[in-house]
Amino acid sequence: MSEWSRKHLLGLSEMSKEEIEAILDSAKAFKEISKRQVKKVPALRGKTVVNLFFEASTRTKTSFELAAKRLSADVVNFSSKGSSLEKGETILDTLRNLEAYSVDIFVIRHNHSKAPFYLSTRTQASVINAGDGLNEHPTQALLDMFTVRERLGKLKGLKVAIVGDILHSRVARSNIWGFSKFSSQVWVCAPPTLIPKYYSCLPVKITYSLKEALSGADVVIMLRVQKERQSQMFFPSQREYSEFFSLNEENAKLLKEHSLVMHPGPVNWDVEIASCLKEKVQNLILEQVNNGLAVRMAVLYLLSIGKKYEVGS
Amino acid sequence: MEYKEKSKIIDSQEICRALKRLAHQILEKNPNPANLALIGIQRRGVFLAKRIQDIISHIKHVDVPLGVIDITLYRDDLTAVGPAPLVRQTQIEFDISTKVVVLVDDVLYTGRTIRCALDEIMDFGRPKRIELAVLIDRGHRELPIRADFVGKNIPTASSEVVEVKVQELDGKDEVVILEKNNE
Numbered sequence: 462m463s464e465w466s467r468k469h470l471l472g473l474s475e476m477s478k479e480e481i482e483a484i485l486d487s488a489k490a491f492k493e494i495s496k497r498q499v500k501k502v503p504a505l506r507g508k509t510v511v512n513l514f515f516e517a518s519t520r521t522k523t524s525f526e527l528a529a530k531r532l533s534a535d536v537v538n539f540s541s542k543g544s545s546l547e548k549g550e551t552i553l554d555t556l557r558n559l560e561a562y563s564v565d566i567f568v569i570r571h572n573h574s575k576a577p578f579y580l581s582t583r584t585q586a587s588v589i590n591a592g593d594g595l596n597e598h599p600t601q602a603l604l605d606m607f608t609v610r611e612r613l614g615k616l617k618g619l620k621v622a623i624v625g626d627i628l629h630s631r632v633a634r635s636n637i638w639g640f641s642k643f644s645s646q647v648w649v650c651a652p653p654t655l656i657p658k659y660y661s662c663l664p665v666k667i668t669y670s671l672k673e674a675l676s677g678a679d680v681v682i683m684l685r686v687q688k689e690r691q692s693q694m695f696f697p698s699q700r701e702y703s704e705f706f707s708l709n710e711e712n713a714k715l716l717k718e719h720s721l722v723m724h725p726g727p728v729n730w731d732v733e734i735a736s737c738l739k740e741k742v743q744n745l746i747l748e749q750v751n752n753g754l755a756v757r758m759a760v761l762y763l764l765s766i767g768k769k770y771e772v773g774s
Numbered sequence: 775m776e777y778k779e780k781s782k783i784i785d786s787q788e789i790c791r792a793l794k795r796l797a798h799q800i801l802e803k804n805p806n807p808a809n810l811a812l813i814g815i816q817r818r819g820v821f822l823a824k825r826i827q828d829i830i831s832h833i834k835h836v837d838v839p840l841g842v843i844d845i846t847l848y849r850d851d852l853t854a855v856g857p858a859p860l861v862r863q864t865q866i867e868f869d870i871s872t873k874v875v876v877l878v879d880d881v882l883y884t885g886r887t888i889r890c891a892l893d894e895i896m897d898f899g900r901p902k903r904i905e906l907a908v909l910i911d912r913g914h915r916e917l918p919i920r921a922d923f924v925g926k927n928i929p930t931a932s933s934e935v936v937e938v939k940v941q942e943l944d945g946k947d948e949v950v951i952l953e954k955n956n957e
Contacts, residue, residue, distance in 0.1 A: 466857040
């Protein structure tokens with residue numbers, strides 16, 4: 462693939478392997494920019510990017526904001542808290558009002574699945590999904606894949622184990638779509654209450670045993686236990702969860718020497734990963750943050766430059 | 775638009791001679807190669823820069839640092855109609871602020887690529903001087919830019935295309951002129 466023509470980035474499920482590769486290849490070039498004396502390129506000069514966040518976020522929002530600024534775009538941050546949404550404005554009206562400022566890209570996070578898709582059908586601007594409900598979080602999966610490709614040199618034929626709150630994880634879903642397109646086998650591992658029934662229809666292997674998930678895995682993605690979503694009791698106690706599903710010194714021995722341990726952050730130490738492993742795994746988790754910036758720069762660039770086609774047209 | 779080959783203007787031997795001449799000219803102007811650095815412009819300029827580096831190391835027994843630059847993000851036509859061009863690697867792993875940088879490209883035409891490269895290099899620091907070496911100068915400048923070292927001047931019509939092929943990418947070394955296929 463030598464050029465890019467997709468207008469929106471809504472999820473990895475609808476993207477081809479070649480498109481994903483194009484983003485990862487570009488991200489490699491964008492990573493270098495952050496090492497320069499002047500960490501800024503003029504590619505998106507005169508473009509306006511709006512971070513439209515209807516749900517709390519620090520990491521993703523900061524990452525997108527910095528990515529846009531390093532490309533010389535103008536950035537506006539919008540959070541639903543303290544906005545007219547509290548006065549009863551609909552999200553579509555909010556979008557239309559902001560669009561009146563000639564916005565080129567909306568980066569949207571919303572607690573309802575498919576909200577970015579809905580908004581993409583009603584705006585002239587490009588839309589990037591920064592996490593929608595329980596559906597997808599494509600840029601997080603892209604940065605995970607970028608990190609894996611950089612460290613292991615390939616994305617094909619790997620065993621990728623995703624451990625933790627699968628039920629509430631859009632990161633898991635995006636990673637499943639992404640990695641399976643490269644013929645890697647994704648395993649999911651969690652207490653049965655945290656794996657939805659429909660997962661048996663996805664291209665994944667399901668296990669309730671952490672041992673089985675870890676043995677021979679090339680990549681382990683430990684998901685955060687989302688305390689804010691634990692109002693219903695999905696497991697008896699945090700202590701019991703960590704007893705069975707946390708990565709510790711003992712079960713880490715099941716991994717290969719080259720195995721990567723990743724985490725989308727923020728880590729609850731001693732819940733998902735034992736704190737005695739902190740020193741071993743922290744570097745890669747911080748590298749993921751750095752790679753996230755490069756991947757988001759690549760996505761912003763590819764979506765905002767040139768003429769695009771609408772999906773389905 | 776389709777193009778057909780009109781004529782082959784340089785063969786591999788002549789490319790080899792031209793690069794040797796360029797290397798000698800660069801050394802003549804810069805007698806102290808310790809200050810020298812080469813930066814090749816993606817894609818074919820990179821391979822030409824590498825060959826000039828080899829020739830210099832053969833003559834002077836010094837390894838001149840070599841960088842690679844992709845100018846896509848600095849282009850002045852990025853928002854024009856057409857899909858986004860993919861960005862290739864930029865890699866300058868030495869401090870350019872103490873160096874005389876010789877920029878290397880295959881064809882000098884409008885000068886717009888060189889303008890991009892100059893802007894981009896400045897974002898890496900402040901070199902002592904920047905010089906330009908090109909294999910082919912085909913004229914038709916749109917900016918006040920000229921080359922310090924030219925392999926060969928080739929007068930062309932603006933409807934023609936000058937295509938440099940290198941062994942590393944195209945399987946052979948040659949320069950051809952293409953023209954629009956009107957059939």
